[in-house]
Amino acid sequence: MSDMLDRRVDELTADELRQVLAATPSVIYACRSTGDYRPVFFSRNVQDLTGYDASHVLGLKGFWTHFLHPDDAPRVMGHLASVVKNGGAGVLEYRLRRKDGASLWVRDEMRHVPGVGGAADKIVGSWLDITDDKRAGEASLRPETRYRTLFEGANDSIFIVDPENGQFLDVNENAGRRLGYSHEELLDMGVADIVLPEYGGISRRKLHETIRTGSARFDFVHRRKDGSPMPVEISARMIDCGGKKVIESSVRDITARKRAEEEAFRATEDAEYANRAKSDILANVSHELRTPLNAIIGFSATIEHEVFGALDNQWYEEYITIIRQSGEHLLELVNDVLDVSAIEAGKVDLVEGVFNISRVVESAIQLVGDRARRGGVKLINKIGKNPSCLYADERRVKQILFNLLSNAIKFTPREGSVSVNAITGGDGSLTITVADTGIGMDDKGIAKAMTRFGQVSDPRNGRREGAGLGLPLVLDLVQAHGGTLELNSAPDLGTIVTVRFPAEKVEAGPCS
Numbered sequence: 001m002s003d004m005l006d007r008r009v010d011e012l013t014a015d016e017l018r019q020v021l022a023a024t025p026s027v028i029y030a031c032r033s034t035g036d037y038r039p040v041f042f043s044r045n046v047q048d049l050t051g052y053d054a055s056h057v058l059g060l061k062g063f064w065t066h067f068l069h070p071d072d073a074p075r076v077m078g079h080l081a082s083v084v085k086n087g088g089a090g091v092l093e094y095r096l097r098r099k100d101g102a103s104l105w106v107r108d109e110m111r112h113v114p115g116v117g118g119a120a121d122k123i124v125g126s127w128l129d130i131t132d133d134k135r136a137g138e139a140s141l142r143p144e145t146r147y148r149t150l151f152e153g154a155n156d157s158i159f160i161v162d163p164e165n166g167q168f169l170d171v172n173e174n175a176g177r178r179l180g181y182s183h184e185e186l187l188d189m190g191v192a193d194i195v196l197p198e199y200g201g202i203s204r205r206k207l208h209e210t211i212r213t214g215s216a217r218f219d220f221v222h223r224r225k226d227g228s229p230m231p232v233e234i235s236a237r238m239i240d241c242g243g244k245k246v247i248e249s250s251v252r253d254i255t256a257r258k259r260a261e262e263e264a265f266r267a268t269e270d271a272e273y274a275n276r277a278k279s280d281i282l283a284n285v286s287h288e289l290r291t292p293l294n295a296i297i298g299f300s301a302t303i304e305h306e307v308f309g310a311l312d313n314q315w316y317e318e319y320i321t322i323i324r325q326s327g328e329h330l331l332e333l334v335n336d337v338l339d340v341s342a343i344e345a346g347k348v349d350l351v352e353g354v355f356n357i358s359r360v361v362e363s364a365i366q367l368v369g370d371r372a373r374r375g376g377v378k379l380i381n382k383i384g385k386n387p388s389c390l391y392a393d394e395r396r397v398k399q400i401l402f403n404l405l406s407n408a409i410k411f412t413p414r415e416g417s418v419s420v421n422a423i424t425g426g427d428g429s430l431t432i433t434v435a436d437t438g439i440g441m442d443d444k445g446i447a448k449a450m451t452r453f454g455q456v457s458d459p460r461n462g463r464r465e466g467a468g469l470g471l472p473l474v475l476d477l478v479q480a481h482g483g484t485l486e487l488n489s490a491p492d493l494g495t496i497v498t499v500r501f502p503a504e505k506v507e508a509g510p511c512s
Contacts, residue, residue, distance in 0.1 A: 026126035031063075033084045033112060033121040037077075039063050040122065049106075049129060051099030069095035069103055076108075083112050083123060093130065105134040154250070159191075161247040163211050163238070166191040169246060178253055180225030196223045210236045210247055219254070231258040300324040350393040350480060356511045357388050357397075357422050357430065364401035365420065368409060376414030379405075382421040388430055389511035390501060396477050403470045404434040404497050411495070412438035428503030435496045441489040450475065450487065474499075481505060 027049050030041040038061065042054040050057070050067070057063060068076055072094040079092045089111040095103045110125035151158055157175035159168055167190040176183050179194060195203045199221055210216040215237040222230045236249040300323040361383050372379045390397065401420070408418040416437040423431050441449060449471050471487070474497075478485045482502050489495035 024126075026128045028124070028126050030113075030122045030124045033123050036062065037064060037080050037123065046127075049098075049104070049127060050096060067096050069097060071095075080110070080123060083110055084121070087112050087114075093134075096127070104129060104131045106130065157232075157251040157253075159247075159249040159251065160241070161191060161207075161236075161249055163207070163245060163247050166207060169241075175251070178224075178230065179222065194222050196221055196229060206234070206236070207247070210238060214238045222251070231255050297324055350396065352391055352393050354389050354391050354507055354511050355394045355397075357390050357432070358383050360390075360394060360398050361401060361420055361422065361432075364398050364405055367398075367402055368405045371406065372409050372418070375409055375412070376416075377409050377412045378415075378417040380417055380419035382419055388422060388424050389507040390430060391505050391507055392481050392501065396480070400474050400477050400499065401432070401434070403474050404499075407470050408434055408436035408438060408495065408497075412436045424506065428506055430501045430506045432499045432501075433496060434499075435494065437494045440491045440493045440495055442491055446487055446489055471497075 024043070024045075027046045028041075028043040029039055029046070031037045031039045039058055042057060044054055046057065047053045057067075060066065064077060064080075065073060076092065076094050079090055083090050089109070092108050092110070093105060094108065095105055097103055106127040107130050108125050108127055110123055113122050113124050115121045151170075151172050154172060154174065157178055158172045159175055160170040161167070162169055168186055171183065171186045173183065175181075176186050179186070181189070191203055191207060192200065202220070206216050206218055206220070215235075217235045218233075220232050220234050222232050224230055231254050233252045233254045234249055235252075236247055238245055239248045240246075300320050304320045304324055361381060365379055365381055369379065405418060405420070412418055418434065418436045418438075421433050421435075423433075425431060451472065475485050478499055478501075482505065484500045486498040486500075487495065488498070
């Protein structure tokens with residue numbers, strides 16, 4: 001054999017050459033380069049490939065038309081002509097028909113070979129059977145193969161369910177892994193086997209809903225093999241599988257999402273409980289403080305006004321005045337705390353009626369008159385006899401004006417002024433303004449003043465007065481009436497608070 005390999009091919013005998021050709025996996029052929037490209041040579045292994053022996057196909061008229069698959073014939077004949085025309089080589093894949101009628105794929109590497117010594121030109125080629133490779137490639141492109149790849153690679157668990165009895169026809173790997181079952185175990189089970197007993201009825205209803213409507217989407221709870229619950233989100237639909245209607249159910253594990261929702265709910269509940277507890281404590285403490293404060297204020301006022309006779313010492317008069325003022329201050333604070341607690345608890349019920357705004361403004365000015373006189377602040381009522389009537393809670397509107405006026409007086413130095421005005425707008429709304437010539441605030445101070453318990457310092461003495469509830473309480477009461485509050489201020493330029501009641505709260509006079 002080694003002697004044969006050492007010799008040149010053209011030195012091989014005809015029998016030796018046939019042995020070499022028979023040993024190669026490809027079928028070697030030669031055909032004419034003109035006319036119908038009739039074959040003139042085939043290696044003997046053509047019978048293994050096509051079922052025909054070489055003697056049968058050699059010289060067969062219409063060979064290519066007979067052996068080529070009808071869909072590939074035009075392409076192959078055109079390729080043969082191109083190889084001859086260009087005098088080159090080419091590779092083509094096409095189908096042949098075997099003797100038994102089956103088709104097979106071949107890769108044909110053909111070349112145009114010019115004739116030598118007067119011999120005619122020929123086309124020499126080799127057929128290599130690639131049927132198995134082609135079938136494997138086609139299988140990977142088939143819809144069922146692509147679906148299977150997606151089915152197994154899905155992040156969600158997927159169940160194919162028999163709608164008649166709820167049994168599992170197929171499941172993907174994730175379904176078993178998340179539930180703790182093997183693939184074989186799940187195929188012997190059904191929907192009822194992975195549902196907690198208390199959810200059985202819901203599961204049957206959702207199964208029937210999917211059958212009836214064609215699809216369903218819902219949150220549910222599955223039971224793992226160890227008995228533990230697994231919150232899931234299910235998306236189910238009816239599909240056709242080989243002519244049979246089945247339910248395809250995509251199941252997503254939402255344990256982490258449910259845990260986060262529960263934690264958020266608990267946090268909200270805790271916050272609401274703490275807020276209610278705070279409001280209850282404030283209300284209880286405020287009520288306990290109010291009773292003795294009323295007594296302090298009442299008795300000090302009785303002594304201050306010498307109801308039962310004159311006081312013998314001026315120091316007593318000064319002390320009594322301080323006691324009364326301190327008591328009034330504490331009572332105002334307690335009342336504000338009570339109101340804030342009630343508003344936060346949603347327990348503020350407005351007792352609305354029609355009243356004249358001028359009369360309420362005059363009443364509020366009288367309440368703060370003594371405080372303004374002690375502070376050397378001038379009060380100016382610009383409303384006059386305003387005929388506007390307001391449909392609101394009179395006591396609460398008076399409280400709004402009292403708080404705004406008290407606040408303005410508190411931050412207005414001696415010789416300053418605080419004015420009140422009320423104007424009915426073209427849209428029918430009523431605008432009340434309280435303006436002062438006080439110390440004013442910057443943007444940061446405004447934001448703090450509108451925050452509960454946000455105390456604004458007096459730059460003249462650095463002190464913080466009050467509990468920081470006045471303006472926030474006013475805002476709550478205004479909004480309870482459907483109104484708006486606007487605060488404009490600047491350091492050393494004073495402050496203007498604008499309260500606007502909507503047109504539906506304003507009525508034409510006369511009213512008391």
